[in-house]
Each structure stands twice: as C-alpha cells, then as structure tokens.
Amino acid sequence: MAKPRKVIVTCAVTGAIHTPSMSEHLPVTPSEIAEAAIGAAKAGAAIVHLHARDPQDGRPDQTPEAFTPFLGVIKQASDCVVNITTGGAPTMSVQERVRPAETHRPEVASLNMGSMNFGLFPMLKRFPDLSHQWERDYVGNKDIIFNNSYGQIEYILTTLGASGTRFEFECYDTSHLYNLRYFLDEGLVKPPLFIQTVFGLMGGIGAHPEDVQHMKRTADRLFGDQYRWSVLGAGKNQLPIAAMAAAMGGNIRVGLEDSLWLGPGVLAKTNAEQVGKARQIVEGLGLDLASPDEAREMLALKG
Numbered sequence: 001m002a003k004p005r006k007v008i009v010t011c012a013v014t015g016a017i018h019t020p021s022m023s024e025h026l027p028v029t030p031s032e033i034a035e036a037a038i039g040a041a042k043a044g045a046a047i048v049h050l051h052a053r054d055p056q057d058g059r060p061d062q063t064p065e066a067f068t069p070f071l072g073v074i075k076q077a078s079d080c081v082v083n084i085t086t087g088g089a090p091t092m093s094v095q096e097r098v099r100p101a102e103t104h105r106p107e108v109a110s111l112n113m114g115s116m117n118f119g120l121f122p123m124l125k126r127f128p129d130l131s132h133q134w135e136r137d138y139v140g141n142k143d144i145i146f147n148n149s150y151g152q153i154e155y156i157l158t159t160l161g162a163s164g165t166r167f168e169f170e171c172y173d174t175s176h177l178y179n180l181r182y183f184l185d186e187g188l189v190k191p192p193l194f195i196q197t198v199f200g201l202m203g204g205i206g207a208h209p210e211d212v213q214h215m216k217r218t219a220d221r222l223f224g225d226q227y228r229w230s231v232l233g234a235g236k237n238q239l240p241i242a243a244m245a246a247a248m249g250g251n252i253r254v255g256l257e258d259s260l261w262l263g264p265g266v267l268a269k270t271n272a273e274q275v276g277k278a279r280q281i282v283e284g285l286g287l288d289l290a291s292p293d294e295a296r297e298m299l300a301l302k303g
C-alpha cells in the first residue's frame with residue numbers, strides 16, 4: 001500500500017500587505033507574532049514565513065532588530081522551519097529588504113522573481129475606514145512597483161547564498177518562472193527549487209483554475225522534477241487555490257499575510273485556524289502533512 005504523499009504547509013503569519021485596522025486578529029507585536037507562529041506550527045505548519053511590524057502602529061518594519069525578539073521565542077518553542085522575508089514591504093529598497101535574512105541567516109528566505117505593479121488599493125472597497133493615515137496612504141497608493149530586477153535578485157542570491165540559506169521563490173506570473181530558469185541555467189540557484197506560485201494578487205496572474213494549470217504546466221516544462229511546487233491564493237482565493245493544488249500534487253501556503261478570511265465574510269481569529277483548514281483539505285484527500293524535518297529533507301535545507 002503506497003504511503004500517502006507528504007504535503008508541506010507554510011504559514012505566513014502577518015506579512016506587510018494587510019494593516020491593523022483591517023482585522024484585530026492581525027499579529028503586530030513581537031509576542032503576537034511569536035504566538036501566531038508557534039500556534040500555526042502546532043496546528044501542522046512545517047514552515048513559518050515571517051515579517052516584522054512596528055509594535056506601536058503595526059507599520060511594516062524591516063530592521064533586523066525587529067525580528068530578534070520573536071525569532072528567539074519561536075526557536076525555543078518549536079522545531080518548525082523559519083522563512084524570513086526579503087520582500088518586506090513593496091515600497092522598501094532591496095538593501096533594506098535583505099538585511100533581516102542577512103543578519104539572522106534562516107534556513108529559508110523568500111525571493112521575489114520579478115518586478116510588478118503591486119495593487120493593494122482594491123482592498124479599500126472592503127476596508128473603507130482605515131484608522132491611520134499611513135494605512136490609507138499605503139493601501140491607497142496606485143503607483144507601487146515591486147522592484148525585483150535581475151540585478152536585485154542576483155544581489156539577494158549572492159548576499160544570502162553564502163550562509164546556506166535556501167529560497168522560497170515567489171512567482172506571481174509565468175515570466176517569473178522564466179526568470180528563475182535563467183538563474184538556474186546560470187548556476188546561481190540549486191535544485192530542488194521551492195517554487196511558491198502566487199495567485200490573485202493584483203498585478204500578477206489571476207486565481208482561475210486555468211491560471212493554476214497554466215503556472216503548473218509551465219513550471220513542469222521549465223523545471224521537470226527539479227522543483228517542489230507550492231501555492232498561495234490571495235484573499236478569498238486562499239482555500240480554493242489550496243484545494244486545487246493539493247489535488248494536483250502541490251504544497252500549500254496559508255496565513256493572515258495573504259488572507260484575513262476563514263470563509264466568506266468570516267475573519268480568521270488565528271493563523272492556526274487557517275492551518276486547520278489546510279489540514280482538513282490535505283487529510284480529506286488522503287494525504288499527510290509533512291513534519292518540519294520531512295520538509296527539510298524534501299527541500300534540502302541546511303537544518
């Protein structure tokens with residue numbers, strides 16, 4: 001009897017897309033972020049993807065010191081894999097964005113594989129009464145370009161590669177897959193490639209089943225068995241995209257970074273709740289959740 005396939009669940013606990021007055025459940029302080037990550041790991045997440053925020057007003061904070069308090073607490077309480085963002089907020093410089101991972105040398109760091117328009121402003125319809133001026137300015141900004149030039153990507157690869165940190169390659173469109181293929185051909189990235197395909201974020205590919213098939217088909221053609229596929233769906237698309245991918249052989253990313261919802265019109269109270277939904281999907285398909293050590297093996301992490 002064949003063993004059930006192991007599915008890696010990643011949980012992105014706070015991010016830099018949503019802002020505090022959108023949901024009282026969004027982790028902001030170091031202790032809230034630590035608690036959210038530990039809770040997500042207990043619920044079945046093998047990997048936690050981490051951003052930091054200013055504890056006063058929840059503004060994205062990409063200083064290495066902002067990460068230190070919760071990294072220590074998480075390491076004490078859990079053997080989950082830590083993935084530190086190099087995306088930060090799309091308005092930050094690449095030098096600023098790479099510093100936390102450069103300082104803390106995590107097992108995994110995110111790496112965004114192309115430049116793109118980054119549309120947060122559609123959320124103003126759903127959240128018209130943001131309390132802080134900085135929230136209104138940030139979310140309402142129609143001129144955000146998320147910069148990830150070939151030079152900037154190479155800069156992050158060389159800055160972090162030396163410490164043995166491996167990458168979660170964020171691909172928001174097929175062109176990003178081709179960019180990743182270029183870096184593979186250049187020998188700047190090593191298989192197995194952990195490819196996180198992003199669906200439904202304005203400026204990238206949509207979240208229609210044909211978009212999912214198209215991204216997977218393209219990745220299969222460009223990387224064959226040299227990659228481990230994972231998906232994240234923004235907003236209301238999070239769980240439908242997770243279900244599709246799990247049925248198609250993929251891994252899953254959930255978390256309040258990319259969706260505040262547990263279901264239509266129902267705000268998630270914790271990240272662990274969303275991981276619980278991902279577990280239901282995976283086990284409902286007769287599959288198993290990968291443990292942190294199984295994820296380390298599947299992704300060839302330094303441990």
Ligand SMILES: C[C@H](N)CC(=O)CC(=O)O
Nearest residue numbers: 085086087088110170198
């Ligand atoms: C769509 C995701 N929020 C992308 C992300 O997580 C980017 C990063 O942190 O580097």
Ligand SMILES: [Zn+2]
Nearest residue numbers: 015085087257
């Ligand atoms: Zn992120």
